[in-house]
Amino acid sequence: TAVGVDHPHPAPQPDDVFLISGGARGIAAAAARTLAARSRVRLVLLGRTAVTEPEPAWLDGITEESAVKKAILQHQFGGTLDSPKTLEKAFRGYMRRREIAATLADIRGLGSEAAYRSVDIRNAEQVRSVLEEIRAETGPITGLIHAAGVLEDRLILDKTLEQFEKVFATKVDGFEALMNALRHDALKHLVIFSSVAARTGNIGQADYAMANEALNKKARQLARELPDCRVSSINWGPWDGGMVAGALKREFERKGIPLIPIEQGVACLLREMAASAERPIEVVVGGFPVPAATAEEPSANAEGRPSEIIRFVGR
DSSP states (O other): OOOOOSSOOOOOOTTOEEEEETTTSHHHHHHHHHHHHHHOOEEEEEESSOOOSOOOGGGTTOOSHHHHHHHHHHHTSTTOOSOHHHHHHHHHHHHHHHHHHHHHHHHHHTTOOEEEEEOOTTOHHHHHHHHHHHHHHHOSOOEEEEOOOOOOOOOGGGOOHHHHHHHHIIIIIHHHHHHHHTTTSOOSEEEEEEETHHHHOOTTOHHHHHHHHHHHHHHHHHHHHOTTSEEEEEEEOOBSSTTOOHHHHHHHHHHTOOOBOHHHHHHHHHHHHTSOTTSOSEEEEEOSOSOGGGTTOOEEOTTSSEEEEEEEOOO
Protein backbone atom coordinates (compact mmCIF):
# COMPACT_ATOMS: atom_id res chain seq x y z
CA THR A 1 0.00 0.00 0.00
CA ALA A 2 1.40 3.40 -0.92
CA VAL A 3 2.09 5.71 1.97
CA GLY A 4 2.95 8.95 0.19
CA VAL A 5 2.02 12.36 1.54
CA ASP A 6 0.14 13.54 -1.53
CA HIS A 7 -2.39 15.75 0.22
CA PRO A 8 -0.90 16.98 3.50
CA HIS A 9 -3.12 18.07 6.33
CA PRO A 10 -3.03 21.84 6.95
CA ALA A 11 -0.23 22.72 9.34
CA PRO A 12 -1.09 24.48 12.62
CA GLN A 13 -1.73 28.20 12.15
CA PRO A 14 -1.20 31.25 14.42
CA ASP A 15 -4.92 31.45 15.19
CA ASP A 16 -5.04 27.84 16.39
CA VAL A 17 -5.37 27.10 20.10
CA PHE A 18 -3.63 23.94 21.28
CA LEU A 19 -4.01 22.14 24.58
CA ILE A 20 -1.06 20.02 25.68
CA SER A 21 -1.69 17.75 28.64
CA GLY A 22 1.52 17.15 30.54
CA GLY A 23 2.99 19.85 28.34
CA ALA A 24 4.77 22.13 30.78
CA ARG A 25 7.70 19.85 31.51
CA GLY A 26 9.92 17.26 29.87
CA ILE A 27 9.50 15.99 26.31
CA ALA A 28 6.04 17.52 25.86
CA ALA A 29 7.49 20.91 26.77
CA ALA A 30 10.09 20.47 24.03
CA ALA A 31 7.26 19.76 21.59
CA ALA A 32 5.44 22.88 22.79
CA ARG A 33 8.52 25.03 22.20
CA THR A 34 8.99 23.72 18.68
CA LEU A 35 5.32 24.11 17.84
CA ALA A 36 5.53 27.70 19.04
CA ALA A 37 8.64 28.38 16.99
CA ARG A 38 7.28 26.82 13.81
CA SER A 39 3.62 27.84 13.86
CA ARG A 40 3.13 30.62 16.48
CA VAL A 41 0.03 28.83 17.76
CA ARG A 42 -1.53 29.78 21.09
CA LEU A 43 -0.68 27.15 23.67
CA VAL A 44 -2.36 26.17 26.92
CA LEU A 45 -0.35 23.69 28.95
CA LEU A 46 -2.15 21.43 31.40
CA GLY A 47 -0.41 19.83 34.36
CA ARG A 48 -0.84 18.54 37.90
CA THR A 49 1.57 20.96 39.57
CA ALA A 50 -0.19 23.82 41.33
CA VAL A 51 1.35 27.20 40.58
CA THR A 52 -0.51 29.63 42.82
CA GLU A 53 2.12 32.13 43.95
CA PRO A 54 5.56 33.47 42.96
CA GLU A 55 8.70 31.74 44.15
CA PRO A 56 9.80 33.09 47.55
CA ALA A 57 12.43 35.82 47.57
CA TRP A 58 14.77 33.67 49.66
CA LEU A 59 15.30 31.40 46.64
CA ASP A 60 16.23 34.21 44.24
CA GLY A 61 19.42 33.45 42.37
CA ILE A 62 19.96 30.04 43.96
CA THR A 63 20.30 27.22 41.43
CA GLU A 64 22.68 24.58 42.80
CA GLU A 65 20.75 21.65 44.31
CA SER A 66 22.45 21.55 47.68
CA ALA A 67 22.10 25.32 48.10
CA VAL A 68 18.41 25.20 47.19
CA LYS A 69 17.79 22.41 49.69
CA LYS A 70 19.70 24.31 52.37
CA ALA A 71 17.56 27.41 51.79
CA ILE A 72 14.35 25.35 51.91
CA LEU A 73 15.46 23.69 55.13
CA GLN A 74 16.25 27.02 56.78
CA HIS A 75 13.35 29.15 55.55
CA GLN A 76 10.50 26.68 55.09
CA PHE A 77 11.20 24.19 57.87
CA GLY A 78 13.05 26.32 60.42
CA GLY A 79 16.18 24.20 60.21
CA THR A 80 14.64 20.92 61.37
CA LEU A 81 12.93 18.04 59.55
CA ASP A 82 11.18 14.84 60.57
CA SER A 83 12.33 13.04 57.40
CA PRO A 84 14.72 13.64 54.45
CA LYS A 85 11.80 12.69 52.18
CA THR A 86 9.97 15.84 53.27
CA LEU A 87 12.84 18.01 52.10
CA GLU A 88 13.15 16.09 48.83
CA LYS A 89 9.44 16.48 48.14
CA ALA A 90 9.61 20.24 48.75
CA PHE A 91 12.69 20.54 46.55
CA ARG A 92 11.05 18.68 43.67
CA GLY A 93 8.00 20.91 43.96
CA TYR A 94 10.07 24.07 43.58
CA MET A 95 12.00 22.56 40.65
CA ARG A 96 8.76 21.60 38.87
CA ARG A 97 7.44 25.13 39.23
CA ARG A 98 10.70 26.56 37.91
CA GLU A 99 10.54 24.25 34.90
CA ILE A 100 6.97 25.34 34.16
CA ALA A 101 7.94 29.02 34.40
CA ALA A 102 10.92 28.45 32.10
CA THR A 103 8.77 26.64 29.53
CA LEU A 104 6.21 29.47 29.45
CA ALA A 105 8.97 32.08 29.16
CA ASP A 106 10.58 30.18 26.28
CA ILE A 107 7.30 29.86 24.38
CA ARG A 108 6.49 33.53 24.81
CA GLY A 109 10.02 34.43 23.74
CA LEU A 110 9.38 32.52 20.51
CA GLY A 111 6.41 34.76 19.74
CA SER A 112 3.52 32.57 20.85
CA GLU A 113 0.93 33.10 23.55
CA ALA A 114 1.24 30.63 26.40
CA ALA A 115 -0.70 29.86 29.56
CA TYR A 116 -0.62 27.14 32.19
CA ARG A 117 -3.55 25.56 34.01
CA SER A 118 -3.28 23.22 36.95
CA VAL A 119 -5.84 20.43 36.56
CA ASP A 120 -6.28 16.77 37.40
CA ILE A 121 -7.35 15.53 33.99
CA ARG A 122 -8.87 12.41 35.59
CA ASN A 123 -11.52 14.71 37.08
CA ALA A 124 -14.06 15.25 34.29
CA GLU A 125 -15.84 18.15 35.99
CA GLN A 126 -12.58 19.92 36.72
CA VAL A 127 -11.50 19.48 33.09
CA ARG A 128 -14.81 20.82 31.78
CA SER A 129 -14.57 23.91 34.00
CA VAL A 130 -10.97 24.66 33.03
CA LEU A 131 -11.70 24.30 29.32
CA GLU A 132 -14.63 26.70 29.62
CA GLU A 133 -12.25 29.27 31.13
CA ILE A 134 -9.74 28.68 28.33
CA ARG A 135 -12.33 29.19 25.60
CA ALA A 136 -13.48 32.42 27.22
CA GLU A 137 -9.91 33.71 27.09
CA THR A 138 -8.60 32.30 23.80
CA GLY A 139 -11.57 31.30 21.67
CA PRO A 140 -12.31 27.82 20.26
CA ILE A 141 -9.82 25.04 20.90
CA THR A 142 -8.52 23.51 17.66
CA GLY A 143 -5.82 21.06 18.75
CA LEU A 144 -4.99 18.59 21.52
CA ILE A 145 -1.73 16.83 22.26
CA HIS A 146 -2.33 14.29 25.04
CA ALA A 147 1.11 13.69 26.56
CA ALA A 148 0.20 13.28 30.23
CA GLY A 149 1.32 10.10 31.89
CA VAL A 150 2.76 8.66 35.09
CA LEU A 151 4.73 5.52 35.87
CA GLU A 152 4.50 3.09 38.79
CA ASP A 153 6.81 0.37 37.52
CA ARG A 154 6.45 -2.85 39.48
CA LEU A 155 5.90 -6.50 38.72
CA ILE A 156 2.22 -7.45 38.65
CA LEU A 157 2.61 -9.40 41.89
CA ASP A 158 3.87 -6.27 43.63
CA LYS A 159 1.57 -3.70 42.02
CA THR A 160 -1.38 -2.42 44.02
CA LEU A 161 -4.75 -1.61 42.52
CA GLU A 162 -4.23 2.01 43.47
CA GLN A 163 -0.97 2.14 41.51
CA PHE A 164 -2.58 0.48 38.50
CA GLU A 165 -5.50 2.89 38.51
CA LYS A 166 -3.20 5.91 38.82
CA VAL A 167 -1.25 4.93 35.71
CA PHE A 168 -4.22 3.74 33.66
CA ALA A 169 -6.57 6.56 34.62
CA THR A 170 -4.10 9.35 33.84
CA LYS A 171 -3.72 8.05 30.31
CA VAL A 172 -7.18 6.72 29.49
CA ASP A 173 -9.66 8.41 31.84
CA GLY A 174 -7.79 11.69 31.43
CA PHE A 175 -8.08 11.44 27.66
CA GLU A 176 -11.77 10.59 27.85
CA ALA A 177 -12.38 13.59 30.10
CA LEU A 178 -10.56 15.88 27.69
CA MET A 179 -12.37 14.57 24.62
CA ASN A 180 -15.78 14.78 26.30
CA ALA A 181 -15.08 18.39 27.19
CA LEU A 182 -13.94 19.03 23.60
CA ARG A 183 -16.88 17.36 21.87
CA HIS A 184 -18.25 20.67 20.55
CA ASP A 185 -14.87 22.05 19.43
CA ALA A 186 -13.87 21.67 15.79
CA LEU A 187 -10.54 19.95 16.32
CA LYS A 188 -8.03 20.05 13.47
CA HIS A 189 -5.24 18.14 15.19
CA LEU A 190 -5.34 15.35 17.75
CA VAL A 191 -2.10 13.71 18.82
CA ILE A 192 -1.73 11.01 21.46
CA PHE A 193 1.65 10.33 23.03
CA SER A 194 1.50 6.55 23.24
CA SER A 195 4.42 4.20 23.90
CA VAL A 196 6.23 1.35 22.21
CA ALA A 197 5.36 -0.53 25.41
CA ALA A 198 1.90 -0.92 23.88
CA ARG A 199 3.52 -2.99 21.13
CA THR A 200 6.25 -4.90 22.95
CA GLY A 201 5.33 -4.71 26.61
CA ASN A 202 7.91 -3.84 29.24
CA ILE A 203 8.89 -5.29 32.61
CA GLY A 204 6.87 -3.66 35.37
CA GLN A 205 4.65 -1.73 32.94
CA ALA A 206 1.58 -3.92 32.43
CA ASP A 207 -0.66 -0.98 33.38
CA TYR A 208 1.24 1.49 31.18
CA ALA A 209 1.22 -0.88 28.19
CA MET A 210 -2.52 -1.52 28.54
CA ALA A 211 -3.31 2.18 28.82
CA ASN A 212 -1.32 3.10 25.73
CA GLU A 213 -2.79 0.31 23.65
CA ALA A 214 -6.29 1.42 24.69
CA LEU A 215 -5.42 4.89 23.42
CA ASN A 216 -4.09 3.48 20.14
CA LYS A 217 -7.44 1.89 19.43
CA LYS A 218 -9.35 4.95 20.63
CA ALA A 219 -7.38 6.98 18.08
CA ARG A 220 -8.50 4.62 15.31
CA GLN A 221 -12.13 5.12 16.37
CA LEU A 222 -11.80 8.91 16.57
CA ALA A 223 -10.20 9.11 13.14
CA ARG A 224 -13.45 7.74 11.72
CA GLU A 225 -15.61 10.04 13.83
CA LEU A 226 -13.57 13.20 13.11
CA PRO A 227 -12.88 13.20 9.36
CA ASP A 228 -11.65 16.82 9.35
CA CYS A 229 -9.14 16.20 12.14
CA ARG A 230 -5.67 14.72 11.66
CA VAL A 231 -5.50 11.99 14.33
CA SER A 232 -2.20 10.34 15.30
CA SER A 233 -1.24 7.97 18.08
CA ILE A 234 2.54 7.93 18.23
CA ASN A 235 4.06 4.93 19.99
CA TRP A 236 7.31 6.50 21.12
CA GLY A 237 10.39 4.56 22.05
CA PRO A 238 12.57 6.02 24.83
CA TRP A 239 13.65 9.64 24.37
CA ASP A 240 17.07 11.01 25.14
CA GLY A 241 15.65 13.24 27.86
CA GLY A 242 12.57 13.64 30.04
CA MET A 243 12.10 10.60 32.29
CA VAL A 244 15.06 8.84 30.66
CA ALA A 245 18.11 9.94 32.60
CA GLY A 246 20.82 8.64 34.89
CA ALA A 247 20.63 4.92 35.63
CA LEU A 248 17.69 4.36 33.25
CA LYS A 249 19.59 5.90 30.35
CA ARG A 250 22.63 3.73 31.11
CA GLU A 251 20.40 0.66 31.20
CA PHE A 252 19.04 1.40 27.72
CA GLU A 253 22.59 1.89 26.48
CA ARG A 254 23.65 -1.41 28.08
CA LYS A 255 20.84 -3.20 26.27
CA GLY A 256 21.69 -1.52 22.97
CA ILE A 257 18.35 0.29 22.79
CA PRO A 258 18.86 3.58 20.92
CA LEU A 259 17.24 6.72 22.29
CA ILE A 260 15.28 9.28 20.29
CA PRO A 261 17.14 12.62 20.14
CA ILE A 262 14.77 15.35 21.25
CA GLU A 263 15.19 17.57 18.19
CA GLN A 264 14.58 14.74 15.71
CA GLY A 265 11.72 13.33 17.74
CA VAL A 266 9.88 16.63 17.81
CA ALA A 267 10.49 17.06 14.07
CA CYS A 268 8.89 13.63 13.55
CA LEU A 269 5.89 14.75 15.63
CA LEU A 270 5.37 17.81 13.43
CA ARG A 271 5.62 15.72 10.26
CA GLU A 272 2.92 13.37 11.49
CA MET A 273 0.67 16.30 12.37
CA ALA A 274 0.94 17.60 8.82
CA ALA A 275 0.60 14.22 7.08
CA SER A 276 -2.33 13.37 4.85
CA ALA A 277 -5.44 11.60 6.04
CA GLU A 278 -4.23 8.49 4.18
CA ARG A 279 -1.28 8.15 6.52
CA PRO A 280 -1.44 5.53 9.28
CA ILE A 281 -3.05 6.56 12.54
CA GLU A 282 -0.76 4.46 14.73
CA VAL A 283 2.93 5.22 14.30
CA VAL A 284 5.80 3.48 16.06
CA VAL A 285 8.83 5.75 16.45
CA GLY A 286 12.22 4.53 17.61
CA GLY A 287 15.81 5.65 17.68
CA PHE A 288 18.58 5.02 15.16
CA PRO A 289 20.35 2.83 14.06
CA VAL A 290 18.08 0.06 12.79
CA PRO A 291 17.84 -1.77 9.43
CA ALA A 292 16.67 0.92 7.01
CA ALA A 293 14.50 -1.54 5.08
CA THR A 294 11.95 -1.67 7.88
CA ALA A 295 11.49 2.08 8.22
CA GLU A 296 8.65 2.59 5.76
CA GLU A 297 6.76 -0.72 5.65
CA PRO A 298 3.21 -0.22 6.94
CA SER A 299 0.88 -3.05 7.81
CA ALA A 300 -2.61 -2.88 6.30
CA ASN A 301 -5.88 -3.24 8.15
CA ALA A 302 -8.96 -5.06 6.90
CA GLU A 303 -9.92 -2.08 4.73
CA GLY A 304 -6.57 -2.07 2.96
CA ARG A 305 -5.51 1.16 4.61
CA PRO A 306 -2.15 1.24 6.40
CA SER A 307 -2.81 0.70 10.10
CA GLU A 308 0.62 1.58 11.40
CA ILE A 309 4.09 2.47 10.24
CA ILE A 310 7.47 2.16 11.89
CA ARG A 311 9.62 5.25 11.65
CA PHE A 312 13.15 5.62 12.95
CA VAL A 313 14.85 8.90 13.75
CA GLY A 314 18.31 9.68 14.99
CA ARG A 315 21.68 11.17 14.42
